[in-house]
Amino acid sequence: MKRVVILGRGGSGKSTLAARLGAITGLPVIELDKHFWRPGLEATSPDQWAAVQGELVRAEAWIMDGDLGPYDVPDVRLQHADTVILLDFSFWRCAWRAIRRSRERADFWLWVWAWRRRSRPLLLSAIATHAGDAKLHVIRNPHALRRFIAQVTTGKTAGQP
Secondary structure, three states, X not given: OOEEEEEEOOOOXXXXXXXXXXXXXXXXXXXXXXXXXXXXXXXOOHHHHHHHHHHHOOOOOEEEXXXXXXXXXXXXXXXXXXXEEEEOOOHHHHHHHHHHHOOOXXXXXXXXXXXXXXHHHHHHHHHHHHOOOXXXXXXXXXXXXXXXXXXXXXXXXXXXX
């Protein structure tokens, strides 16, 4: 694991996982929200966002966390990933986490509500198309996440002896 992309519904814990993996592995963490959103929560245009990611992926190793929903262009970072982690937690778990952390705009809540039906299929297709050689980990609940973190901590990933 040297180039890790973490995707998932808003409130799924992408940034928390990225920080934890960064601490375990020593890989630098790149929080994509900080590079994408402009003042006033204005979205970066798709062309500019692809260019920004093109610069970010040039580093030898990284963990990139972020799923920008309908604004995102994940292809660039997926093409350079060796590991993709998709946090596929329930709407209710993610909604509870999002409510606890901050106030969110209506478009955020629409995205979170429709993520499994709209965004997840698009992400899986993008992963298959642009990150076919990357190791994909789909994590559906906190127990599976704890197990994955334990495997990374001990130096074993799923499927290794």
